[in-house]
């Protein structure tokens with residue numbers, strides 16, 4: 336037996352449990368009351384529209400990204416704790432909280448800015464595995480006053496691995512309420528191109544791994560180009576994830592990609608920092624410096 340995270344709660348640690356396993360067990364234990372203790376925060380990262388040139392109107396929407404401010408460990412990545420919360424079922428309560436928080440924030444920005452601001456929320460396969468998600472989404476919209484089309488639900492291809500029919504039906508029900516659906520990390524999972532046609536989705540987000548190889552040319556460019564063409568033929572929006580360099584952005588514009596998200600434009604940040612941010616000038620839109628006059 337060992338004390339977990341300095342709290343007066345005991346966690347059973349099996350004899351010979353590895354350091355990593357102990358670590359995971361204590362994290363899992365702390366997760367149980369993290370929501371009640373107000374340790375979660377939502378950060379927001381803009382998605383920009385390549386076709387808009389005025390920097391203040393470039394943000395298409397903001398993706399809500401969950402953060403756990405752990406009292407001893409500091410910021411814990413969702414990649415680390417979301418799987419634990421899925422295994423325990425806690426993702427249902429946490430995910431509902433993210434939906435309420437993000438829709439309320441988008442409604443606040445909409446009122447402040449005087450034009451509709453969209454928000455995208457990541458959904459876990461566990462959330463999509465239950466009918467409860469329909470009520471959770473409807474309640475979040477009702478309580479925030481956000482219009483359904485201002486909310487996008489992001490799901491990864493992995494949610495489709497299970498019961499494709501049931502998940503598709505639930506996504507279709509959600510879309511029938513007017514919310515939008517995006518396939519996240521597209522290209523990394525099992526679904527691939529052929530699924531796109533059958534899925535009730537509005538947007539495809541091309542996985543960062545393909546974008547990072549873009550400037551190198553070759554197969555990454557061919558693949559991204561194919562995804563963009565296919566999405567366009569199906570009438571879907573395309574977002575390139577993880578755009579970090581101007582070279583990548585240039586290739587994407589050449590391929591007629593419409594939306595981009597990445598550190599080149601904005602990092603995920605707390606809501607109050609988004610509210611006051613002066614939109615960064617996009618490098619390609621900054622007028623080229625006048626040619627230097629070289630004295631004769």
Ligand code: C2E
Pocket residue numbers: 380399400401412413414417430433456457458459489519520543576577578579596597598599603
């Ligand atoms: P995701 O939905 O694909 O989110 C994009 C991730 O890429 C975010 O990581 C973001 O910080 C990161 N990112 C954005 N632009 C760049 C870039 O230019 N370069 C690089 N290297 N990274 C970039 P984050 O916030 O750590 O989230 C990781 C994953 O955790 C998310 O991937 C999503 O699958 C999951 N997640 C986050 N929030 C939630 C949530 O509320 N619920 C659920 N179920 N999952 C969530």
Ligand code: MG
Pocket residue numbers: 398457489519
């Ligand atoms: Mg996402």
Ligand code: MG
Pocket residue numbers: 519520540576
């Ligand atoms: Mg993604």
Ligand code: MG
Pocket residue numbers: 520542543576
């Ligand atoms: Mg991703």
